[in-house]
Amino acid sequence: xxxxxxxxxxxxxxxxxxxxxxxxxxxxxxxxxxxxxxxxxxxxxxxxxxxxxxxxxxxxxxxxxxxxxxxxxxxxxxxxxxxxxxxxxxxxxxxxxxxxxxxxxxxxxxxxxxxxxxxxxxxxxxxxxxxxxxxxxxxxxxxxxxxxxxxxxxxxxxxxxxxxxxxxxxxxxxxxxxxxxxxxxxxxxxxxxxxxxxxxxxxxxxxxxxxxxxxxxxxxxxxxxxxxxxxxxxxxxxxxxxxxxxxxxxxxxxxxxxxxxxxxxxxxxxxxxxxxxxxxxxxxxxxxxxxxxxxxxxxxxxxxxxxxxxxxxxxxxxxxxxxxxxxxxxxxxxxxxxxxxxxxxxxxxxxxxxxxxxxxxxxxxxxxxxxxxxxxxxxxxxxxx
Numbered sequence: 001x002x003x004x005x006x007x008x009x010x011x012x013x014x015x016x017x018x019x020x021x022x023x024x025x026x027x028x029x030x031x032x033x034x035x036x037x038x039x040x041x042x043x044x045x046x047x048x049x050x051x052x053x054x055x056x057x058x059x060x061x062x063x064x065x066x067x068x069x070x071x072x073x074x075x076x077x078x079x080x081x082x083x084x085x086x087x088x089x090x091x092x093x094x095x096x097x098x099x100x101x102x103x104x105x106x107x108x109x110x111x112x113x114x115x116x117x118x119x120x121x122x123x124x125x126x127x128x129x130x131x132x133x134x135x136x137x138x139x140x141x142x143x144x145x146x147x148x149x150x151x152x153x154x155x156x157x158x159x160x161x162x163x164x165x166x167x168x169x170x171x172x173x174x175x176x177x178x179x180x181x182x183x184x185x186x187x188x189x190x191x192x193x194x195x196x197x198x199x200x201x202x203x204x205x206x207x208x209x210x211x212x213x214x215x216x217x218x219x220x221x222x223x224x225x226x227x228x229x230x231x232x233x234x235x236x237x238x239x240x241x242x243x244x245x246x247x248x249x250x251x252x253x254x255x256x257x258x259x260x261x262x263x264x265x266x267x268x269x270x271x272x273x274x275x276x277x278x279x280x281x282x283x284x285x286x287x288x289x290x291x292x293x294x295x296x297x298x299x300x301x302x303x304x305x306x307x308x309x310x311x312x313x314x315x316x317x318x319x320x321x322x323x324x325x326x327x328x329x330x331x332x333x334x335x336x337x338x339x340x341x342x343x344x345x346x347x348x349x350x351x352x353x354x355x356x357x358x359x360x361x362x363x364x365x366x367x368x369x370x371x372x373x374x375x376x377x378x379x380x381x382x383x384x385x
Contacts, residue, residue, distance in 0.1 A: 004125070004128050004132070008179075008182060008183075009120070009182055009183055010121070010124065010125070012175070013121050013132075014135065014139050015139075016076075016113060016117055016175065017117050017136045017137070017139065017140045018139045018143035019080070019083075019175065020083065020110050020113055020114055020140070021139075021140035021143045021144040021147075022143040022144060022146060022168050023106060023147075023165070023168050024052065024106075024110065024144065025145075026147045026164055027048055027052060027103065028049065029148040029151040029161075030151050030165075031045045033151075033155060033161040034099060034161075038094075038095070038096055044096055047100060048099060048103040049103070051100050051103040051107060052106060052339075053107060053337075053340035054107065054336070055104045055105065055107020055108035055109075055111060055336070056107045056332055056333065056335060056336025056339065057337055057340070058108055059107070059109070059110075059112050059114075059115065059329075059336075060115065060330060060331070060334070061329065061330075063075065063115040063116075063325060063328070064323075064325040064326040064329045066112070067116075067187075067325045072119075072120065072184050072325075073184045075112050075115075076116035076117075076120070077176075078112065079109045079113030079115075079116065080113045081176075082108075082109030082112070083105075083110035084168070084169045084172050085109075086105035086109060086110070087102070087106060087169055088165075088169060089101070089105065090102035090165065091162040091165050107336070111332050114332055115325065115328045116328075117136070118317065119187075119317075119325045119328040120184060120324075121133060121136060122317040122321065123185045123321075123324050126321075127318075128262075128263070130259075130262035130266075130267045130270070130310075130314035133313055133314050133317075134255055134258050134259035134262055134311065134314070135259045136310075137255055137310040138255040138256055138259060141251060145248055145252075147164065150164040150167060151164040187324065199323060200319075200320050200327060201319060201378070203319050203376050204319045204320045204327060206372050207316045207373070208316060208330060208331065208334055209372060210271075210308075210312055210372050211308075211309065211316065211331055211335070211338075213365040213366070213369045214305070214308035214312055214338075215334065215339060215342070216338040216341070216342035217305050217308070217342075217362050217365050217366060218251075218305050218306070218308065218309065219338060219339050219342050219343055220342050220343055220361075220362055221247060221301060221305060222244075222247075223343035223346070223347075224343065224346055224347070224350070224355065224358075225247060226240045226244050227240075227350075228285075228355055228356070228359065229243055229244070231355055232355060232356050233289065233290070233291055235291055239291075243291065243294070243298065244298070246295050246299045246302065247298045247302035248306075249302065250298070250299040250300065250301070250302025250303040250306065252306065253303055254274065254302065254304060254306045255306055255307050255310065258270055258307045258311060262314070267311045267315040268315055268373065268376070268377075270311050271312060271315060274303075274307045274308055274311060275308070275366060276304075277300060278305055278308075278366045279370065281298075281299075281304060282297070282301055284296055284300060285297025285298050285301055286356070286360070308369075312331075313328075313331055315378075317331075319378045346359070346361060349361060
């Protein structure tokens with residue numbers, strides 16, 4: 001096994017993913033300020049998150065054909081610049097139609113960037129892609145966690161919440177200036193213009209469904225765990241919101257350790273292990289009725305759930321290594337679909353039954369993902385070389 005090397009392109013890709021994650025995570029924290037300025041309802045505010053997710057789905061389905069027409073460099077830089085322009089449009093929007101369009105543009109163009117980051121890191125690092133993808137997602141989580149803090153800090157200034165978005169755009173300008181001539185890894189395999197999805201093996205689609213369930217679990221926990229702690233455990237709303245940080249700390253620790261373990265262990269084995277960790281942590285959280293026990297469960301779930309997407313992505317790209325652009329696009333579409341539907345579905349179930357009962361759906365998602373991965377035994381890419 002060769003040593004893992006972080007060269008200039010690797011750091012460039014890591015920084016771009018942090019840029020994407022920061023802007024993606026900013027929509028939620030800035031929404032109260034935007035709703036107040038434009039006099040939007042909760043539903044109208046929520047449509048901005050839905051627009052971003054729709055943009056993700058469309059970008060995921062269209063990225064590979066765009067790469068064939070324009071090349072990876074154009075799509076990567078176009079997506080990065082376009083997401084920044086979308087953020088500037090959101091800052092300047094004085095009407096809901098403009099801000100919704102901006103969110104849609106950020107979702108679409110930002111996801112083109114995301115697809116290229118995932119595909120190029122995969123091709124660049126080959127059999128060590130799991131380490132690169134897990135490390136990059138660790139930095140992405142740090143940047144996403146920084147976003148609410150920046151929104152809150154800038155909201156106290158004359159520039160307001162817009163300063164948080166402007167910070168990201170300026171940071172991207174700095175990244176772009178020092179990496180404007182950066183090498184972009186070429187595609188490692190051929191691409192069938194007539195139907196890329198038909199060339200992906202059945203094992204890829206098995207992992208693809210697992211990725212949908214993994215992202216659904218992660219975003220449902222992010223969206224509803226504070227409400228669970230408040231309504232079921234009985235914590236004050238402010239304390240409940242603060243305790244959710246345990247989930248993110250667990251997720252960050254999980255991604256760091258998995259990035260080390262991935263140097264010697266297959267993504268499939270690690271993915272199975274993390275799904276088992278979630279299977280242990282979720283009942284602790286779900287059945288808890290005291291804050292300390294709930295915090296333990298939340299941290300264990302975060303440790304497992306936080307690594308499911310990068311490990312599943314690594315496994316999917318290992319299976320479809322010769323078609324990284326198409327595979328990365330489909331994975332991004334899966335993430336967008338889960339982000340669009342999962343938190344809303346869990347909320348609808350909570351309205352019909354109760355939040356505690358609705359959370360049982362996540363246990364079913366985890367069980368289904370565990371069974372699918374246990375039954376999926378693809379050959380490693382390194383064995384096909």
